[in-house]
Amino acid sequence: MMVVFLKQDRDRDRERDKDRDRDHDRDRDHDRPRSQYKTAPSPVVHVRALCDSVIEADLVKGVDRFGLISYVMMLPNKRQALVEFQDLRSAQKCVAYSKRRIVNIAGHPAFFNFSTSQRITRPGGPEDPKHVNNVLFLSIQNPLYPITTDVLYTVCNACGPVLLPSAQKAKASLNGADIYSGCCTLKIEYAKPTRLNVFKNDSESWDYTNPDLTARDERRRQGQPALLGDHPSTYGGFQANPLALTHRMDARSSNNRPMHLYSSPDFEYVPQGRVIMIYGLNPHKMNCEKIFNLLCLYGNIEKIKFMKSMPDAAMVEMGDEFSVERAITHLNSVEMFGKKLNLCVSKQASIVPSQSYELVDGTDSYKEFTNSRNNRFTNPGQAAKNRIQPPSNVLHFFNAPPCVTEEIFQEVCEDCELKAFRTFKTFTGKSDRSLSGLLEWETKSDAVEALTVLNHYQMKNTSGPYPYTLKLCFSTMSHA
The missing domain is CATH 3.30.70.330 (RRM (RNA recognition motif) domain)
Known part of the structure; x- marks a missing residue:
């Protein structure tokens, strides 16, 4: 009886060991990278580990060096995509290259394998x-x-x-x-x-x-006369x-990437209007004054109006069309207060004043700046002094009180809930009536936020009744 019982235990242990070995083999197969499976070569390549922000254009730019692409299908919820090349050789080049070197898509490494499909099914249409x-x-x-x-x-x-x-x-x-x-x-x-x-x-x-x-x-x-004549002057x-046009079907740059369709539009493009649409504003951090502080670096500003139906959008009427072009060129896609700005030319020729409402911070949603003393392009002489620079992590400050110190600037940043700068530097000027210098932040976004809040900040004048109006702009220096 005991022998039978021990034999049953031994048989049960042997079966349990076999099950454990089978589970181990199954787990090992499950964990094995898909690239180790012998998938037959295909013109369709399966792309994995894409970042959430990748669009089809990013994928095309990352793999078109290997050959012409017939079709791309994005699988955004899975962070994957399928790329169909025009021929098998191009797909083989892509997969082989990815095994030797990292292929980045939108700045992030991605993984490539042959797909089990020989062709991507086009949505909404037959296969032919x-x-x-x-x-x-x-x-x-x-x-x-x-x-x-x-x-x-x-x-x-x-x-x-x-x-x-x-x-x-x-x-x-x-x-x-x-x-x-x-x-x-x-x-x-x-x-x-x-x-x-x-x-x-x-x-x-x-x-x-x-x-x-x-x-x-x-x-x-024809029977009705035009309101403004035949055409504008x-x-x-x-x-x-x-x-x-510099791009044709076979046009390739030196690294075998497609060239852009147009060369620089500087000589062909004439600005279309004086009103900018700004999207991506943080409604809890921005108001008309702060928008003025940022855009005044690129031209005179006449009116600013927030959109009640879109709390993160505003319209800015500039002094001329070229100011609009400068602002869009330098500020589009800039990140600040946790959001990315999107600037474009508005279809409206001007901002029509309307009833103002109260923003989150209690200020008015509409404001005029035509006669503002802080506009920096009021005459050719003043305009020539401006530094037209893209945003950077280094700010040039001027018109500060001569007695200002690094500690005072740190206190101002603290009071305004801004991130602390890491470097402070002053210039030795010809005049002792004011002070100028550099402030360097850790990131470009931190500096943009600081300029938006502190530009035209009223600093206390210890030797007179009138405060100093601090002025800021982006510096040409890479470090303070």
């Missing part, structure tokens, strides 16, 4: 490429400059006539490209509609198969020369 929709949906990322039908026509016409058959070629060739260097990035998808209905030819819509659409529309209105629209 002949049935791919000929209507494209274009999204413009970081629209620093105005994009009109003329611009899109010039860009897309390089792939073929803007009619029907060139849509697939245009998507494969232009998806992820920059219209201008560093901005206006194209993100292209097949649209759901199979036909576009265009009723007029203008800057927002155009039927290139029917050039008489505008003429008929004009004839319909100066038109601040886009005036790019189509010959300025």
Whole structure:
């Protein structure tokens, strides 16, 4: 009886050991990197470990060095994507390269393997490429400059006539490209509609198969005189020369990356308006005065108005169109108070004064600055003294009291709930009536926040009744 019992225990232990070995083998297979499985080579590459902010354009820029891309499918909830190359050799180059060296997508390393699929299933359409929709949906990322039908026509016409058959070629060739260097990035998808209905030819819509659409529309209105005459004396629209295109289907830079579609727009672009739309403001930290403190570095400011329906948005009317261009160029995508700014030209020609309401901090939502003494471009002599600089972590301060010290500045930052600067430096000036110098913060965002709050800060004057108005701007120095 005891022998049988011991034998049963021994048999049970042996079976338990076998189960444990099977579990161990299963766990080891589960933990083994997917790259060790023998997946058959495929033109479709599976991309993993993408960061949350990655867009299709980032992925295209990261892998187009290996060959032409036919299609990209993002799987954002899984932080993954599928990339279909036009040929198997390009996909093999991509996977082989990723095994030897790190491939960064939007600044973060990603992992590449062959997909089990030989082709990506296109959403909303049959598998046959002949049935791919000929209507494209274009999204413009970081629209620093105005994009009109003329611009899109010039860009897309390089792939073929803007009619029907060139849509697939245009998507494969232009998806992820920059219209201008560093901005206006194209993100292209097949649209759901199979036909576009265009009723007029203008800057927002155009039927290139029917050039008489505008003429008929004009004839319909001939009996009514125009309110402002035939045309404005100066038109601040886009005036790019189509010959300025530097990008073609096979155009590649020295590192085999696609070049941007247009060369620098400085000579072709004429600013479109005097009103800026600013999105991404922190409503708990920003008001009209603080917006003025930041944008006055790039031009005179006349009016600022917060949008009641959008607490994180505001409109700024500048003194001229070139001030708008400078502000957008230097401040777009700047991070401050935990948010990223997005600046673009408004469609409105000017800000219409309206009933003001109270912001979070109790100040008014609308304010005029036309006669402000703190505008820095009121005459050519004063404008020439300004330092037009992009944001940096070093601020140049001037017009401070001559007796100001590092401790006083630290107290001011503390009172205003700003992060402490790490370096303080003063200049020996010709005059002892005021003091100037440098303040360096740990990050650029910290310095931008400090400038927004402390620019035009009233500092106590120990030798007179009137306070000093502290003035700040971004420095050309990399360190204080």
